[in-house]
Amino acid sequence: MVIKTTFSIDKNKDFSNWYTDIVQKAELADLRSNIKGFLVFQPWSVLSMEKMFKYLEQVLQRKNHKPYWFPTLIPEKNFKIEASHVKGFSPDVFWVTRGGETELEEKYALRPTSETLFYQMFSLWIRSYKDLPFKTYQRANVFRYETKATRPFLRSREFHWIEAHCAHATQEDAMKQVYEDMETTKEVLHDIFCLPFIFFERPSWDKFPGAERTFAADVLNPDGKLVQQPSTHLLKQDFAKGFNVRFKDKDEKEKYCWITCYGPAVSRIFASVIAVHGDNKGLRFPWKIAPVQVIIIPIGEDKEIKKQTEKIKAQLSEKNISAEIDDSDKTLGEKFYFWEMKGVPLRIELGKRELAKNEVIIFRRDTGKKQPVKIKDLSDYIGKTSEDIDKHLIHEADNLFKDKIINAKTKAELKKAVDSGKIARCGFCSVGKEGEKCAEIIEKETSATVRGTRLDEKSKDIDKCVICGKKANHIVYVAKQY
Numbered sequence: 001m002v003i004k005t006t007f008s009i010d011k012n013k014d015f016s017n018w019y020t021d022i023v024q025k026a027e028l029a030d031l032r033s034n035i036k037g038f039l040v041f042q043p044w045s046v047l048s049m050e051k052m053f054k055y056l057e058q059v060l061q062r063k064n065h066k067p068y069w070f071p072t073l074i075p076e077k078n079f080k081i082e083a084s085h086v087k088g089f090s091p092d093v094f095w096v097t098r099g100g101e102t103e104l105e106e107k108y109a110l111r112p113t114s115e116t117l118f119y120q121m122f123s124l125w126i127r128s129y130k131d132l133p134f135k136t137y138q139r140a141n142v143f144r145y146e147t148k149a150t151r152p153f154l155r156s157r158e159f160h161w162i163e164a165h166c167a168h169a170t171q172e173d174a175m176k177q178v179y180e181d182m183e184t185t186k187e188v189l190h191d192i193f194c195l196p197f198i199f200f201e202r203p204s205w206d207k208f209p210g211a212e213r214t215f216a217a218d219v220l221n222p223d224g225k226l227v228q229q230p231s232t233h234l235l236k237q238d239f240a241k242g243f244n245v246r247f248k249d250k251d252e253k254e255k256y257c258w259i260t261c262y263g264p265a266v267s268r269i270f271a272s273v274i275a276v277h278g279d280n281k282g283l284r285f286p287w288k289i290a291p292v293q294v295i296i297i298p299i300g301e302d303k304e305i306k307k308q309t310e311k312i313k314a315q316l317s318e319k320n321i322s323a324e325i326d327d328s329d330k331t332l333g334e335k336f337y338f339w340e341m342k343g344v345p346l347r348i349e350l351g352k353r354e355l356a357k358n359e360v361i362i363f364r365r366d367t368g369k370k371q372p373v374k375i376k377d378l379s380d381y382i383g384k385t386s387e388d389i390d391k392h393l394i395h396e397a398d399n400l401f402k403d404k405i406i407n408a409k410t411k412a413e414l415k416k417a418v419d420s421g422k423i424a425r426c427g428f429c430s431v432g433k434e435g436e437k438c439a440e441i442i443e444k445e446t447s448a449t450v451r452g453t454r455l456d457e458k459s460k461d462i463d464k465c466v467i468c469g470k471k472a473n474h475i476v477y478v479a480k481q482y
């Protein structure tokens, strides 16, 4: 039997099939586990996500967040302390009700998110203004009973993320943290994972349950829908009050903290890495998060060639470049297609002809170009090229947003924009409660949602609400979403 190693689906014409197919062909996840809505993450995705975690954690630690590991179970009484949090999360919770044969006296939630564990401990740990800001995070898997259709990496009932929780003395300090989280998102998601996004402040009806303000980064999927990626929240003080998170200020008065939380969901971000960078031949990985960065393919059976490929691999390992040799029985063509489909950024080919000239052929997955390189110059060449690869991927990805934002002054223009995979920029009466009715009309008639306002929005060039025609107090962005 010939193993079919080619991958060819037009991503722009048939994104949905492209995505489902590449997840399986590239062995990112096995969807055959017999728990509905859960998946088995395979090495090719895990190796990449491990690197993604590493970069996120490095930045968080550099910004003085301390790592913790909290329990996976949350007592029901913790969960119930903050009213809007309970209301928002209750439909999503898996409950543990038995230990062995014994009915538990109290139910435990499988954590859907861990505010209610962190803040209970904050109340024990934080005493004085000198303890603030108190900055923590954990890397964890969380569970949500999703009833919408699940999609590998994008939406499943268990996902892998980082949640950062910080306590501050003042609301102003807390907002500084929110800005820091947005900067962290740029440093990692954009500059390392090569993903472009826009941060929106969500309207009041779309805030995190228990948040005063919610800011979320929306990544644009190639099919024109937005995917919510990390969000950061200024929580209402109800959390601090409910859990009694207080400190003694300089003036000797006891005050409640202002708490912020930030949640980059790595397994979901991975979905955007697949979707944004992949092409009709399969995956393309940014250099720093590629599961394997260089695949070395010996051409022919020659012993000298085999020895040289081993040597190159060792030389690359010394420079912390992950390389593998493919000396399997597949044909050369099969090997080429296979590793292109897997998205390995660089391929080194070495045959007799190259060996005679002390060089190798290097193939770049992102551009599809080949070039001979002297073996002695290999490390330097790869060092420089790896930077070019990321620049190229960022540039291509940034272009996704180009021409995607369309001003819409009427409902018809709005509908036309979102139906053609664009983001509509509209005047809107209110992002407070009063505006919710207009947002509902948009959702009902166009199946798009109001993503919110932009912090960097300067002009107020549209003066009427796109739906009710009343005075526009905001410029909002409307798009379809996952």
Ligand SMILES: [Zn+2]
Residues within 6 Å of the ligand: 428, 429, 430, 435, 438, 465, 466, 467, 468, 469, 470
């Ligand atoms: Zn309106």
